[in-house]
Amino acid sequence: MRSSYAAHGLFLFLRFIFIGFFMNHKRLLSSLTLAVIGMQPLGAAVAAEASSVSDMFTGGSASTAFRYRYESVDQDGIDKQANASTLKSRLTWTSATYKDFKTVLEFDNVTVIGGENYKTPTNGKAGYPIVADPKGTDVNQAYIHHQSSDLSATLGRQRILHGGQRFVGGVGWRQNEQTFDALRLTLPDVNSVKIDYSYIWNVNRIFGPVDSAGQAKQWGSDSHSLLASFTPAKGHSVTAFAYLLDFDNSASNSTSTYGFDYTGTLGKAKVAATAAKQSDYGDNSASFDTDYMMAEVTVPVKTYKVALGYELLGADNGIGFKTPLATLHKFQGWADKFLGTPGTGLEDVYLKVAGKVGGIPIAIFYHQFSADKSGADLGSEVDIVGTYKINKQTSVQAKYASYSADSHASDTDKLWLTLNVKF
Numbered sequence: 001m002r003s004s005y006a007a008h009g010l011f012l013f014l015r016f017i018f019i020g021f022f023m024n025h026k027r028l029l030s031s032l033t034l035a036v037i038g039m040q041p042l043g044a045a046v047a048a049e050a051s052s053v054s055d056m057f058t059g060g061s062a063s064t065a066f067r068y069r070y071e072s073v074d075q076d077g078i079d080k081q082a083n084a085s086t087l088k089s090r091l092t093w094t095s096a097t098y099k100d101f102k103t104v105l106e107f108d109n110v111t112v113i114g115g116e117n118y119k120t121p122t123n124g125k126a127g128y129p130i131v132a133d134p135k136g137t138d139v140n141q142a143y144i145h146h147q148s149s150d151l152s153a154t155l156g157r158q159r160i161l162h163g164g165q166r167f168v169g170g171v172g173w174r175q176n177e178q179t180f181d182a183l184r185l186t187l188p189d190v191n192s193v194k195i196d197y198s199y200i201w202n203v204n205r206i207f208g209p210v211d212s213a214g215q216a217k218q219w220g221s222d223s224h225s226l227l228a229s230f231t232p233a234k235g236h237s238v239t240a241f242a243y244l245l246d247f248d249n250s251a252s253n254s255t256s257t258y259g260f261d262y263t264g265t266l267g268k269a270k271v272a273a274t275a276a277k278q279s280d281y282g283d284n285s286a287s288f289d290t291d292y293m294m295a296e297v298t299v300p301v302k303t304y305k306v307a308l309g310y311e312l313l314g315a316d317n318g319i320g321f322k323t324p325l326a327t328l329h330k331f332q333g334w335a336d337k338f339l340g341t342p343g344t345g346l347e348d349v350y351l352k353v354a355g356k357v358g359g360i361p362i363a364i365f366y367h368q369f370s371a372d373k374s375g376a377d378l379g380s381e382v383d384i385v386g387t388y389k390i391n392k393q394t395s396v397q398a399k400y401a402s403y404s405a406d407s408h409a410s411d412t413d414k415l416w417l418t419l420n421v422k423f
Contacts, residue, residue, distance in 0.1 A: 050096040056103075059096035064089070068113070068419045069175065073129035076410040082118035084131040087111045088175040090140070100148045106141035110134065110175045121212035129412075133175040138209035140179055152186040160184060160198060160225075163261060166274070166294075167243055168198075168225060169327030174206045178325075196227040203247070203325065220248030222282070236264035245324065246282030253324040254282035259292065270298040278321055288316040290345075304355035314372055315345035333367045333381035335403035335412045342408065345372025362386045369408070378408040395420045 050056040066089050073082040092106040110133060116123060118131040143156030160180050162168040171178040181202035187195040200223040208217030223246055229239040243257040259276025276292040296309035311331070313321035320341025332338035332348050347370045354363040363385050369378035385399040399416040403409070 050098040053098060056095050056098035056101075060093055062091065062093045063423060064091055065420070065422045066090070067175065067421075069133075070415075070417045071118075071131050071133070072415045073118070073131060073412065074414075075129040075412045076405070078127070078129050080117075080128045082129040082131050083115075084118040084133060085113040085115075086133050086135070086175055087113055092141075097147075101144060101146050103144045104141055106139070107137065108140045108176065109137040121207050121215040122210045132206055134207060134210065136176075136209040138176065138204075140177055140204075150188065152184075154182075154184045157181050157204065158184065160200075162196075162225070162227065162241075163239065164272075165327035165330060167241070167257065167323055168325045169330075171206050171327045171329065173327070173329045176206045176208055178206050178327075179204045193228055193230045196225075196229070198225045199223070200225070216249055219250050219253075222246045222248075236262070238262050241276075243325075244281060247324075248283075250324070251283040251285065253322055254284040255279065255322050255324075256281035257292075268300055272296045286317065286319055288319040290314040290316045290319070290321040292321050298352075304353055307352040307354075309348075309350045309352070311346075311348040311350070312372060313341040313346045315341065315343055318343040320345055332369070333365070333403060334383045334399065334401035335381055335414055337379070337381075337403050337405075337409045337412065338369070342371060342378070344374050344376070346370075346378070347372050357386075360386050360388050371407075377406040379406045380404050393422050 050059050066087065068087045069084070071082070071084040071086075073084075075082075087110070089109045089111070090106065092104070095103045112135050116125060116135075117128060119125045119128040120130065120132065120134040122134050139157060141157050141159060143154050143158045145155075146153040157179050158181075159170050159177070160168055160182065161170055169178070180198070180200050181204065182198050182200040184196070184198040186197075200221045203219040203221050205215070205217055205219065207215035211217045224242075224244045226242045227239055228241075229237060231237050239261040241257075241259055241261065243255070245256070246254045255278050257276050257278040259274060261272075261274045263270075263272045265271070272294070273296075274292065274294040278288075278290045278292065280286050280288055291312070291314040293312040294310070296307055298305055298307040300306075315321065320343055322341065328339045329336060332346070338346060338348075348367055350365060350367045352363060352365050354361070356362065363383075365381075365383040367381040367383075369380065370376060371378055381401060381403045383399075383401045385397065387395060387397040389395045397416070397418040397420070399418070401412075401414045403412045405411050
């Protein structure tokens with residue numbers, strides 16, 4: 001089944017490159033050209049400093065990016081196989097800088113290429129596995145930014161990526177990115193300490209731009225994040241963090257989380273570790289106190305890098321540790337079987353090997369999952385990815401995930417073929 005499964009995906013990928021891409025690309029470029037009339041040519045550098053407010057806007061620049069993706073999902077218990085063929089088109093405009101201020105506007109459109117043979121929260125395609133890439137057009141970013149030697153401040157709809165995105169991220173893997181309506185303030189180093197604070201009043205989730213009964217496109221928010229980072233010694237970094245998350249229309253995800261994160265180099269080994277405690281917060285009606293721990297060691301082995309890691313998401317009163325604003329696809333396997341922590345908690349022991357094969361960067365992961373409370377075997381997963389950069393503007397990627405179930409979820413295979421083009 002898997003050979004025909006991969007062959008079908010490759011066929012659609014090649015069909016898109018030789019037929020669909022040029023037809024849709026031409027139409028999209030025509031629309032984008034009209035949108036940027038009056039601006040500098042696409043890809044032009046932003047002026048270092050505008051002399052007036054009007055120059056700030058007329059001296060701006062625009063860029064475009066396109067990402068075609070074929071995603072196939074074969075999941076036990078669902079008769080039909082999902083085959084999602086989508087194109088994300090992005091237009092980003094950045095003003096020139098005037099008196100330390102600039103503005104950014106960014107628009108995304110997700111278009112279905114061919115048949116819509118997959119389920120999203122809004123398309124009503126029952127009987128297919130879900131692929132969280134709904135079609136539509138959305139304002140991805142719209143903010144004003146101030147940068148000086150004393151302060152960095154961003155106000156409006158923006159991308160917020162904290163470290164490895166375990167607690168706050170953009171879910172950039174999906175075609176519709178997660179962004180935040182927020183005020184973010186970053187203070188310069190004072191006695192080697194850097195402060196990063198955000199107040200978030202709205203979360204623009206990957207399930208937009210249309211609301212659905214199952215997945216809201218936005219979460220109304222009254223949330224705070226605070227990070228204090230310092231370098232106690234060369235090659236070592238420590239970050240203390242606090243996340244106070246309160247959501248109007250997702251009270252079960254309202255939590256307070258406090259913890260520490262460490263990264264450093266010990267000889268040839270790179271070490272990362274995180275510890276955190278979490279409790280209910282805000283309008284959350286549940287009561288729980290849970291723990292989080294992560295440790296990872298990466299060492300070079302000839303021309304490869306080998307990483308061994310352990311991640312624990314605890315549970316209390318049947319509620320697992322929550323990271324609702326994380327880029328969850330990066331963690332616990334790409335098959336996305338643990339986007340929510342089970343009520344018995346989760347332990348993930350994983351191995352990663354990364355290097356180049358024939359000049360192409362390749363990474364292979366193996367995960368072994370078990371329940372924290374009972375020790376039950378929850379399954380295992382193998383993930384493989386290879387990315388080839390054709391030139392500065394173009395890259396292609398093939399990615400595969402195979403989850404073998406035990407006492408959680410069901411066997412699932414996923415295949416992705418992606419083409420990225422930037423101008």
